Amino acid sequence: MSETPHNDEFNHFKGTDGYIASTALMEAVNCAIALERPLLIKGEPGTGKTLLAKHISEALGMPMESWHVKSTSKASEGLYVYDTIQRLNDARFGDGDVGDIRSYIKLGPLGRTFKARQRHVLLIDEIDKADLEFPNDLLLELDEMRFTVMETGEEIAAKERPVLIITSTNEKELPDAFLRRCIFHFIDFPDVELMKQIVDVHHPNLDAALLDQVLIKFYWLRGQNELRKKPSTSELVDWIAALLRSGVTQSRLEAHIPFLGSLLKNEQDTESLLEYTNRGGELPRKWEDLGPKFNQ
Amino acid sequence: MFLEFFYALRAEGVPVAIQEWMMLMKALEMGQHASSLTSFYNLSRACLVKSESYFDSFDRVFAKVFHGVEGEFSVSDELMQWLENPINFVELTEEERAALEMLTSDELMRRYLEILEEQTERHDGGGKWIGTGGRSPFGHGGEHPTGIRVGGTSRNRSAMKVAEDRRYRNYRTDVTLDLRQTKVALKRLRRLTRSGPATELDLDESISETCKNGGEIELVFRPEHRNNVRLLLLMDVGGTMDPHFWPVSRLLTALHEEHGLREFRPYYFHNCVYEQIYEDAWLLQDSAIPTGDLMRHYDERWKVVIVGDAAMHPYELMGLRGNINPRLEAETRGIDWLRRIDDHFQRAVWINPEPPAYWQRSQTANVIRSIFPMFELTVDGIEQAVSALIGARRVAAAG
Numbered sequence: 001m002s003e004t005p006h007n008d009e010f011n012h013f014k015g016t017d018g019y020i021a022s023t024a025l026m027e028a029v030n031c032a033i034a035l036e037r038p039l040l041i042k043g044e045p046g047t048g049k050t051l052l053a054k055h056i057s058e059a060l061g062m063p064m065e066s067w068h069v070k071s072t073s074k075a076s077e078g079l080y081v082y083d084t085i086q087r088l089n090d091a092r093f094g095d096g097d098v099g100d101i102r103s104y105i106k107l108g109p110l111g112r113t114f115k116a117r118q119r120h121v122l123l124i125d126e127i128d129k130a131d132l133e134f135p136n137d138l139l140l141e142l143d144e145m146r147f148t149v150m151e152t153g154e155e156i157a158a159k160e161r162p163v164l165i166i167t168s169t170n171e172k173e174l175p176d177a178f179l180r181r182c183i184f185h186f187i188d189f190p191d192v193e194l195m196k197q198i199v200d201v202h203h204p205n206l207d208a209a210l211l212d213q214v215l216i217k218f219y220w221l222r223g224q225n226e227l228r229k230k231p232s233t234s235e236l237v238d239w240i241a242a243l244l245r246s247g248v249t250q251s252r253l254e255a256h257i258p259f260l261g262s263l264l265k266n267e268q269d270t271e272s273l274l275e276y277t278n279r280g281g282e283l284p285r286k287w288e289d290l291g292p293k294f295n296q
Numbered sequence: 297m298f299l300e301f302f303y304a305l306r307a308e309g310v311p312v313a314i315q316e317w318m319m320l321m322k323a324l325e326m327g328q329h330a331s332s333l334t335s336f337y338n339l340s341r342a343c344l345v346k347s348e349s350y351f352d353s354f355d356r357v358f359a360k361v362f363h364g365v366e367g368e369f370s371v372s373d374e375l376m377q378w379l380e381n382p383i384n385f386v387e388l389t390e391e392e393r394a395a396l397e398m399l400t401s402d403e404l405m406r407r408y409l410e411i412l413e414e415q416t417e418r419h420d421g422g423g424k425w426i427g428t429g430g431r432s433p434f435g436h437g438g439e440h441p442t443g444i445r446v447g448g449t450s451r452n453r454s455a456m457k458v459a460e461d462r463r464y465r466n467y468r469t470d471v472t473l474d475l476r477q478t479k480v481a482l483k484r485l486r487r488l489t490r491s492g493p494a495t496e497l498d499l500d501e502s503i504s505e506t507c508k509n510g511g512e513i514e515l516v517f518r519p520e521h522r523n524n525v526r527l528l529l530l531m532d533v534g535g536t537m538d539p540h541f542w543p544v545s546r547l548l549t550a551l552h553e554e555h556g557l558r559e560f561r562p563y564y565f566h567n568c569v570y571e572q573i574y575e576d577a578w579l580l581q582d583s584a585i586p587t588g589d590l591m592r593h594y595d596e597r598w599k600v601v602i603v604g605d606a607a608m609h610p611y612e613l614m615g616l617r618g619n620i621n622p623r624l625e626a627e628t629r630g631i632d633w634l635r636r637i638d639d640h641f642q643r644a645v646w647i648n649p650e651p652p653a654y655w656q657r658s659q660t661a662n663v664i665r666s667i668f669p670m671f672e673l674t675v676d677g678i679e680q681a682v683s684a685l686i687g688a689r690r691v692a693a694a695g
Contacts, residue, residue, distance in 0.1 A: 024338040031328045031339055035319060042348060084499060088506060092513055179346035180315050186348040226542070228549060 019048065019055035020197045028185035029056060035183065038142055038164040043187030045169065046232025053123035053165040062163065063116070066123040067109035073130045075137030078110040079147050079156075101151050110138075111156055114145060119160035128168045135178035143181060190233060192219065192294065202237045203244065212287070213253040214240060219294065220284045221263060226272060231263040238262050254285050301361045305344065308353045312344045319343045333362070349675075482550055484682045485557065485599075486523040496520045522558070525686075527551070528594055528641075529562040530569065532604030533577055540649035543673050544603060547647070563590070567608050568630035569637065587633055591640045599685045600637060600644035602668065606661035607650065613660045631663065638667050645681045649673040 013029045015021035021029070029052075032039035041049045057064035067078055087104045090096040097103055113120040127135055141147045142164065146157035166182065168174060190198060192215060199211060214236075222230045231239075242259040257263070257273075264270045277283070287294050305312045320343040328339055337358060345354045494517040501516035508514075529551060537544065551560060564574045569587055576583035613630045638644050646668035648655060655661035655670060664670065669684050671677040 023334070024342075027328070027335055027338045028342040031323050031342055034326050034328055035323055037319065040346070084503065085497075088503065088513060092511060174346075176311065180313050182346065183319075183342045184346045185342055186351065 013056055013059050016055045016059045018058075018201055019051060020194060020201060021052070021055075022188070022190075022194060025052075025185055025187065028183055032165075032183040033060075033163055036161045038166050038182045040174075040179070040182040040184045041165060041167045041187060042170055042184070044189060044230075044232055046234035047187040047189065048233065049167040049169075049187060050123065050125055052167075053121055053125075056163060056165065057121035060121070060163070062119050062121045064121045064123065065109045065113045065162075066125060068125045069127050069130045069134070071129050071131075073134065075130075075134050075141075076108075078108040078124075078138065079141060080108055080111045080149055081106045082151050102154075105149055105151060107156075110141065111147070113162040114147075114156050114158040117159060120162040122162040122164050124164070124166045126169055127166050128170065128174060133175075136175050139177060139181070189222075195233070195236070198233060199237065199240060203240050206240070206244075207250070210243075210250045210253065213250050213285075214243065216284050216287060216290065217253070217257055218263070220290055221257075221273075223290065227264070227266075227269050229264070229266045229269060235263055235265075255283060257283065301340075301357065304357045304361050305354065308357050310345060310350045310353050310357070316344050316346075482678065482682065484679065485525055485527065485686060487525050487686065489524040490519040490521055494519050524558050526559040526594070526598045527557050527561070528590070528598045528600045529560070530573065530600065530602045530604075530637075531562060531564050531577075532567065532602075533564050533579065534566050536605050536607055537649070540605065540673070543649055547603065547673065547678070561594070565604075568604075568613055569602075569633040570630055571628065571633075591636065594641075596640060596642050598641055600641045601681065601685070602637075602644065602646045603673070604646070604648065605650045606646065606648055606655065606664045606670070607658050608660050610659050610663075613663060631667075634664065634667050643685045644668055645684050646670040647673050647677065647681055 013021075013026055013033065015026060029039060031037075041052060043049055053064060053066065056062075082101075083104045083106060086096075087098060087101075091098045107115060109122065109124075113122045144157075145161050146155060148155045195215060196211065199206065199215075218231065218236050218239075221227070239259060239262045242262050243253070246258070248258055252258070260270055260273065264273065282289075284290055302312060302317055320340055323339055323343060324336075328335075340358075341351070341354055345351060496518055498516045498518045501518070502514065505514040505516055506512065529548075531544070531548070548562065551557075551562070563585075564577050564579060566579055571587055572584040573587045573590060574580065574583045575585065615629065646664060648661065648670050649672075650658075650661075652672055655665065661670070669681075671681040671684070
């Protein structure tokens with residue numbers, strides 16, 4: 001009666017030392033592993049979508065294979081590529097074993113994970129970069145985790161269904177049929193508490209008062225609706241690195257935002273902020289300055 | 297209660313399919329929810345909702361359906377509803393049914409019920425549940441077989457709190473319009489054709505030509521697929537448009553950054569299109585060009601998007617001297633210019649930053665709607681506008 005082999009410690013993701021995951025994210029990951037469904041991850045740029053796969057592979061001790069999708073990627077490339085040009089060339093110039101078609105079939109990332117003996121973590125990164133039909137072309141292969149190499153008739157079926165992590169940057173909408181097969185998680189922008197933990201992973205032992213100042217400025221900037229591009233977690237981490245290297249003090253940080261360029265990547269955003277400070281606009285110094293949302 | 301949840305989601309417009317529902321059921325069966333309402337919230341959202349734009353609707357439904365579940369909670373109604381599930385035999389008595397459940401999916405049932413209760417520790421027989429029924433199978437089995445993970449509860453607020461907070465309100469596509477979403481909506485604005493220099497290897501042709509050539513390799517190239525959409529934007533600025541500055545500005549930025557377009561030209565006007573139209577958003581006189589030139593410079597294949605609130609005095613639209621700038625007295629009425637634009641270009645749409653309820657009350661907006669299809673300045677509205685520009689209606693005579 002108590003058979004739940006999927007839920008044991010072995011395949012249970014809890015985040016790693018280098019990756020702080022929210023409970024909701026961990027639950028989504030574990031659900032995807034247990035149900036053997038693809039996990040679709042969306043979220044703002046810089047919230048660690050791509051890193052997640054790497055850390056799942058670390059935490060679960062599974063090898064990882066990644067497939068970075070480009071605008072020119074075709075679904076079939078993930079399965080295998082038949083290198084006709086090479087074969088044509090070999091036939092013309094007499095190199096290689098032209099008679100054996102198998103030496104011209106090169107497995108793609110999906111093909112390799114299917115064929116592997118060990119369960120893999122497979123990352124399909126930025127699936128929405130490719131053509132709109134791209135996800136639809138993979139439906140059957142992802143459902144059944146098998147495909148046939150047309151040229152040789154060989155069937156490649158997954159021995160161990162890979163843990164499939166798919167990220168999307170929301171450039172294109174994904175087809176419904178594809179979405180229905182996925183577990184979905186939207187990586188929220190981290191709240192202050194979670195952000196402190198994330199920063200701690202990258203910059204351990206940061207002075208608490210300094211960190212507070214940094215985060216006050218950061219969340220204040222993010223709260224400005226006029227910004228065309230809001231700074232994200234990875235930009236915050238870079239910014240702190242710059243601050244630490246320059247040895248900035250907490251008191252200077254109270255009234256200034258040095259190295260603005262590492263936070264704001266849009267010229268107009270930088271200009272409007274400078275204009276604001278030149279006009280004598282106040283920068284926040286305390287959490288109270290950020291309004292009720294941060295002072296519950 | 298669960299089916300009610302399913303239908304409530306669908307009623308709220310969240311596209312949940314049976315397939316996803318079954319996925320959730322399977323996850324529950326496996327004990328993925330770890331017996332807490334928060335986990336159930338996370339799990340059901342991960343399985344059922346596939347876009348952050350529906351998170352807010354999901355939250356509202358969740359709060360409504362499971363309202364009161366966390367506090368003092370009487371199980372009998374929900375239990376009865378669950379028992380009415382078609383997998384049960386209706387003819388059986390309560391007792392028989394319970395016995396049957398114990399034999400078949402006792403485990404499943406117990407977990408279904410566990411999620412109804414906020415619970416962060418081991419479920420030790422469920423005295424609370426048994427209290428109502430006595431013979432119910434839920435007391436059976438004792439401990440949770442898998443051991444319940446209690447990880448990270450301190451950092452998380454309860455599901456009800458999260459759901460009632462409606463933190464995802466800003467992701468609703470029918471309300472807000474941020475730059476990224478606008479870009480996504482505009483991505484559909486493309487019609488691919490092969491044009492330009494031949495840079496892409498045409499494999500099939502190459503093989504065919506090589507064979508014809510007796511094995512001597514002959515590479516054939518062809519032009520790449522390129523977007524062939526040219527877009528003309530006419531934008532109302534100043535006056536009643538000022539309150540809409542930010543959403544309109546985001547649309548403009550998105551269009552400027554949409555490098556997929558073959559060509560993009562913005563022009564500006566105030567209130568309505570009259571004799572002159574401006575290249576500069578400040579409507580500087582030296583940037584003015586005769587509106588008639590638009591029709592001469594840009595052929596009918598250009599797609600036209602007009603952005604404006606379509607709100608003005610009826611005279612400014614239909615009167616002969618409608619232009620509110622007195623220096624520029626017009627020979628042609630504003631409405632005639634609009635009709636000319638519509639006649640000349642095959643596809644033209646109007647995007648209105650005001651909500652639709654407002655157009656219906658506005659006399660001029662209603663007149664303009666009879667000329668151009670009018671859409672709201674929301675992600676949904678832009679998507680509809682794009683399909684009106686690209687879709688199959690009013691197909692062009694040539695290529």
